[in-house]
Amino acid sequence: MKFNTKTIHGGQSPDKAYGSVMPPIYQTSTYAQTTPGGHKGYEYSRTHNPTRHALEQSFASIENGNFGLAFGSGLAAIDAIIKLLQPGDEVISTNDLYGGTYRLFTKVFEKFQIKFHFVGMENAEQIKHHINAKTKLIWVETPTNPILNIIDIKTVANVAQQHKILLAVDNTFATPYLQQPLDLGADIVMHSATKYLGGHSDVVMGALVVKDKALAEQLYFIQNASGAVCGPQDSFLVLRGIKTLHIRMQRHCENGKAVAEFLANHPKVETVYWPGLESHPNHDIAVEQMNDFGGMLSFTTKGNNYDEAIKVVERLKIFTLAESLGGVESLAGHPASMTHASIPKEEREKTGVVDSLIRLSVGIEDQHDLVEDLKQALN
Numbered sequence: 610m611k612f613n614t615k616t617i618h619g620g621q622s623p624d625k626a627y628g629s630v631m632p633p634i635y636q637t638s639t640y641a642q643t644t645p646g647g648h649k650g651y652e653y654s655r656t657h658n659p660t661r662h663a664l665e666q667s668f669a670s671i672e673n674g675n676f677g678l679a680f681g682s683g684l685a686a687i688d689a690i691i692k693l694l695q696p697g698d699e700v701i702s703t704n705d706l707y708g709g710t711y712r713l714f715t716k717v718f719e720k721f722q723i724k725f726h727f728v729g730m731e732n733a734e735q736i737k738h739h740i741n742a743k744t745k746l747i748w749v750e751t752p753t754n755p756i757l758n759i760i761d762i763k764t765v766a767n768v769a770q771q772h773k774i775l776l777a778v779d780n781t782f783a784t785p786y787l788q789q790p791l792d793l794g795a796d797i798v799m800h801s802a803t804k805y806l807g808g809h810s811d812v813v814m815g816a817l818v819v820k821d822k823a824l825a826e827q828l829y830f831i832q833n834a835s836g837a838v839c840g841p842q843d844s845f846l847v848l849r850g851i852k853t854l855h856i857r858m859q860r861h862c863e864n865g866k867a868v869a870e871f872l873a874n875h876p877k878v879e880t881v882y883w884p885g886l887e888s889h890p891n892h893d894i895a896v897e898q899m900n901d902f903g904g905m906l907s908f909t910t911k912g913n914n915y916d917e918a919i920k921v922v923e924r925l926k927i928f929t930l931a932e933s934l935g936g937v938e939s940l941a942g943h944p945a946s947m948t949h950a951s952i953p954k955e956e957r958e959k960t961g962v963v964d965s966l967i968r969l970s971v972g973i974e975d976q977h978d979l980v981e982d983l984k985q986a987l988n
Contacts, residue, residue: 612671612786613855619670620677621663632663634845656833660841664848668806671785671851672798674818676825678832679844683781683801684709685837686815688717690777690797692831694745696722701739702748703730705756705960707779708949710748716951729960731891733764740772749795750779752895755907755944755968756961757782757882759891762898766794775824781805781935786858787899791820797828804935808850808857812843857937860973861904864939867976868969868983872908877987879965882907904971905934907944910987915964918943922967924986927978934970939979942968 610619624633635658640651651657661679668677680686687710694700702714704727714725726739736747747769751760762778769776777797778790784805790798800806802814819825832838839847869883881888884895885902895902910917922930928941932948942948949962971979 610670615670616667616854617852620666624659632660632845632848634841635659636841654841655836655838658838658841658844660844660848661839664844667848667851668800668802668816668818671854672780672791672818673785673789674791674798675820675822676818676829678817678825678828679802679839679847680815680817680832681837681839682813683799683803683815684713685835686799686801686817687713687779688837689817689828689831689835690746690799691718691723692835693775693827694723697724697743698745699724699726699741699743700746700748701726701728701736701744703750703753703758703760704728705753705758705962706748706750707754708944708951710750710779712951727956730760730765731758733761733768736765736768740768740774744772744774746775746777748777748779750782751788752782752884752903752905754782754905755882755942755948755966757884757889757905757907759884759889759895759898761891761894762788762790762793762795769796770794782905783899783903784854784858786855787862787901787903791818793898796821796824802847803933805858805861806851806854806935807847808854808936809846810933810936810938812846812850814839814843814847857973858901858903861971862901864973864976864979865902865904865906865971868971868979869906871980871983872906875984875987877910879909879911879913882961905969906971907966907968909963909965910967913963913965915945918965918967919946921986925982926985927974927982928969928986934968936970937973939972939974940970942970944968 638654642648665677776795778795779799781801798818800816802816872878873881883906922941928939931940
């Protein structure tokens with residue numbers, strides 16, 4: 610089954626009760642039993658829910674995995690991965706990553722004696738220098754948030770396999786429409802399903818997908834024991850969103866290209882970060898491991914002036930100044946004061962998150978209108 614068909618049919622079948630084509634919203638906390646343990650596969654909705662189960666099967670299908678898990682948020686999904694570890698274990702993470710992930714690693718899990726090393730992964734071979742006997746996990750975002758660095762998943766996977774280390778990839782920016790990390794050697798794929806998978810800025814959710822049964826069983830135990838699950842209504846919304854993922858992503862990519870090319874030629878713009886530009890440092894790797902280049906991009910204005918960057922985002926009319934990304938509507942953000950405010954200034958600037966950086970989530974509106982909006986905001 611090809612990807613575009615999987616988004617609609619992958620892991621799905623008509624509901625057994627009445628043949629409903631779309632999985633019903635099973636808005637229930639518990640299920641009747643004929644005798645203790647005598648049930649139809651569902652006992653309590655923290656553990657299992659038919660609507661969530663249908664979504665988890667869809668997650669697995671579109672990422673070419675065998676097991677999917679749905680969580681109450683992307684951070685809840687990451688939380689479950691780190692709970693696979695023990696005190697004293699170490700994690701190697703990309704140093705250009707979502708601020709919420711950085712906060713979870715450093716402010717929550719470091720207290721439990723888990724050590725995190727934040728390193729540049731543009732040259733994936735450099736990871737080897739940070740591996741020791743305590744290293745149990747490599748954490749990768751690609752493209753990274755918000756600098757859109759591209760990390761060679763195959764090379765990192767080879768390093769991880771050589772040292773028997775788990776590799777987890779945050780695939781939120783790319784989605785499985787653009788890349789499928791499990792096929793490139795990753796052990797775990799994570800999504801903030803709030804973003805492109807849901808696609809309509811109306812739900813908060815996280816997802817994990819794996820191939821290995823033993824690893825899946827560990828994660829299912831943590832999902833149930835920690836309880837950070839999503840409800841059936843949210844599950845229904847994301848299932849519906851996934852059915853149009855392929856056609857939305859096609860337009861996101863088309864519009865992203867138009868906006869990136871406009872900004873790259875604008876006299877007030879210093880640098881554009883979008884992997885589809887040949888000037889991008891790892892453009893060749895993006896060409897190899899991605900099917901297209903997506904609708905996420907960032908840029909800096911000349912002079913690197915904080916106040917000027919704020920004025921640009923305030924003047925936007927079609928782009929909405931807001932947190933998050935991946936919805937049908939175009940959004941703009943100022944990472945230094947919004948998504949990455951939890952990262953110390955000195956640390957964020959090392960990775961390129963400077964005061965003038967503006968991040969765009971390019972939506973599926975008419976690309977002419979989007980370019981015109983940026984033009985008036987920059988002038």
